[in-house]
Amino acid sequence: MALTLYQYDISPFCDKVRRACHYKRLAYTTVEVLPSKRGAFKKISPTGKFPALADGGRIIIDSTNILDHLEQIAPEPSLTPASARDAALATLLEDWADESLYFFDLTMRNWPQNRAWFVADLLRHESGLTKALLGKIIPGALRKIAVTQGLGRKSEPDVVADLSRLYGALDALLEGSDFLAGPRLSRGDLGVFAMVFVLARTVEGKAQLEARPRLAAWFGRVDALTAQAETAA
Ligand SMILES: N[C@@H](CCC(=O)N[C@@H](CS)C(=O)NCC(=O)O)C(=O)O
Numbered sequence: 001m002a003l004t005l006y007q008y009d010i011s012p013f014c015d016k017v018r019r020a021c022h023y024k025r026l027a028y029t030t031v032e033v034l035p036s037k038r039g040a041f042k043k044i045s046p047t048g049k050f051p052a053l054a055d056g057g058r059i060i061i062d063s064t065n066i067l068d069h070l071e072q073i074a075p076e077p078s079l080t081p082a083s084a085r086d087a088a089l090a091t092l093l094e095d096w097a098d099e100s101l102y103f104f105d106l107t108m109r110n111w112p113q114n115r116a117w118f119v120a121d122l123l124r125h126e127s128g129l130t131k132a133l134l135g136k137i138i139p140g141a142l143r144k145i146a147v148t149q150g151l152g153r154k155s156e157p158d159v160v161a162d163l164s165r166l167y168g169a170l171d172a173l174l175e176g177s178d179f180l181a182g183p184r185l186s187r188g189d190l191g192v193f194a195m196v197f198v199l200a201r202t203v204e205g206k207a208q209l210e211a212r213p214r215l216a217a218w219f220g221r222v223d224a225l226t227a228q229a230e231t232a233a
Pocket of ligand 1: 008011012013048049050051061062063064098
């Protein structure tokens with residue numbers, strides 16, 4: 001079994017998949033997709049989105065479908081809680097992180113005080129002229145997506161207040177529990193972690209996490225269980 005992950009290194013969805021592989025001790029190789037060359041990968045991901053995972057002749061797109069696949073090929077340790085109620089919560093949390101929390105990252109990382117590192121990181125693998133061109137285009141393109149989605153129409157303080165409410169809810173889920181859905185690490189934790197991780201690279205997301213010691217402790221716990229250096233060969 002040879003797993004190849006087609007990825008953007010900085011994408012939280014790709015991070016979710018990498019961490020699931022580390023947790024399950026699955027070896028994989030990565031192919032970095034350059035933003036300027038993503039057309040060349042149309043056959044791998046017809047939606048144009050990454051991660052995509054190749055397993056032998058099979059290609060799976062979308063991080064949630066990829067986690068389903070990893071659960072099948074490496075059932076232990078499981079990322080699906082044993083109780084049906086906890087499993088349902090894990091499913092909902094993973095989807096909420098992918099489809100809602102992600103847009104806090106997309107919106108906030110494009111704020112002027114956060115933009116420099118993000119654009120530099122995204123274009124790290126690009127060469128000179130392309131890097132300069134894309135560096136000019138990307139902030140506007142991201143802004144368009146954030147405005148269409150809705151968060152991009154709110155003021156910065158209102159977005160931070162929304163994030164604060166949500167982090168408060170996550171913190172409350174950790175009352176009496178080390179993990180968000182059930183007694184062990186689940187894909188709900190992984191999905192949420194991947195977004196909290198990239199949000200912590202914004203000034204405001206970092207402050208919101210640090211203001212909640214219980215949430216910050218959960219963050220460290222999930223990181224320790226899923227980081228490459230700790231778990232993979
Ligand atoms: N639902 C997808 C979302 C993947 C996604 O949006 N990936 C972004 C990178 S963070 C992407 O490929 N964007 C390129 C595009 O939208 O064209 C998943 O869970 O894998």
